Amino acid sequence: MSDHIEMTKTTPKDFLLATLGGLFAPGLAIFLIVMLVLGVLASMGKPDAAPMADKAVRERIQPFGVSVAVDPNAPHTDRTGEQIFNDVCSGCHGSGALGSPKFKDTQAWGKRIAQGFDTLLTHALNGFNKMPVRGGEPDLSDLEVARGVAYMTNAAGAHFEASLKKEAEPSASDLARGKVVYADNCAYCHDTGLTGAEKLKDAKAWAPLLKLGKDYLYTAAIKGSFGGPAKGGNDKLSDADTRTAVDYMVGQVRTATK
Ligand code: HEC
Ligand code: HEC
Structure with a gap:
C-alpha cells in the first residue's frame, strides 16, 4: 500500500483565486466600514422628526406682532x-x-x-x-x-376706498407768516442742528416725524418735545403763530424731499 497523498499542485489559477480572495475579504470589510461612516454622516445632516416638531410648536406659540428686520435703505413700495x-x-x-x-x-x-x-x-x-x-x-x-x-x-361688508385724509393746505399768507416766525424763533436751532434739533434740510431726520402727522408736530412745537423747547423758548408766541412756523417747516422739508 502506498500511502500516496496526492499533493495538489498549485496552479497559477489557484494562486490567482487565493490572492483575489485574500484581497477581497479585507476590501469588503473596508467597504462596509466606509458605507457605515457615510451612513452616519448622512443621517447627521438630516433633521430628524423631533426638532422639526419642536420648530412647528415654536412657530405656533410665537407672540403676536413679531417684527421682521427690514433693510432701512431698501426702496419702500407700498404693499396691497x-x-x-x-x-x-x-x-x-x-x-x-x-x-x-x-x-x-x-x-x-x-x-x-x-x-x-x-x-x-x-x-x-x-x-x-x-x-x-x-x-x-x-x-x-x-x-x-x-x-x-x-x-x-x-371683507365685512363695507365699501371703502383706501384714501388718506387730506391735510388742510396752509394758505400762502400762513406760510409767509410762518417763515417770519421761524426766522425769529426757530432758525437758530433748526437751521444749524443746535442742541440736537432736526435740521430743516435733513429730510431723513424729518421723515419719521412727518409720518406722525401735523397734529403731532403742532403739539410738539407748542408744548415742547425731546429737548425742543415749547414755542422755541418764546412764551409770548401764540399757538397760531407756532403752528404757522410748523407749516412752514413741513413745507420746507417736503420741498427738500422732492
Ligand atoms: C396685536 C393685535 C392686533 C393687531 C396685530 C392688529 N390689530 Fe386691529 N385691533 C386689535 C384689537 C384688540 C381691536 C379692538 C380694539 C377695541 O375696540 O377696543 C382692534 C381694532 C381695529 C380696528 C377697529 C377700530 C375701531 O374704531 O373700532 C381697526 C380698523 C383695526 N383694528 C385695524 C387694524 C389693521 C389695519 C391692522 C394691521 C395693519 C391691525 N388692526 C392689526 C388688535 C390688533
Ligand atoms: C433751542 C433750540 C430750539 C429752538 C429755538 C426750537 N427748537 Fe424745535 N427742536 C429742538 C430740539 C432739540 C428738538 C428735538 C430733536 C429730537 O427729537 O431729538 C426739536 C424738535 C422740534 C420738532 C419735532 C418734534 C419732535 O418730536 O422731535 C418740531 C415740530 C419743532 N422742533 C418745531 C419748532 C418750532 C416751530 C420752533 C420755533 C417756534 C422751534 N422748534 C424752535 C430745538 C429747538
Missing part, C-alpha cells in the same frame, strides 16, 4: 391691503385675538364700520385700546395702514 392683512393684521384679526373684530365677521365689524373710514383709519394709525399703533408695525406707511383697514372692513 391683502398683503398688509396677511403680514401684519391677521396676527390678531385673523382669529379675533385680544378681542379684535375678526376678519369677515360682519357683526363684529358692523358698528365699527358705521363710524366711517376716517375714524377707523385714525384708530388704526394711532392705536385704540388694545389695537396697537399701526398694528404694531411702526414701519407701515399711512397708505399701507389705510389699505389694511379698507381690505378688512370691505
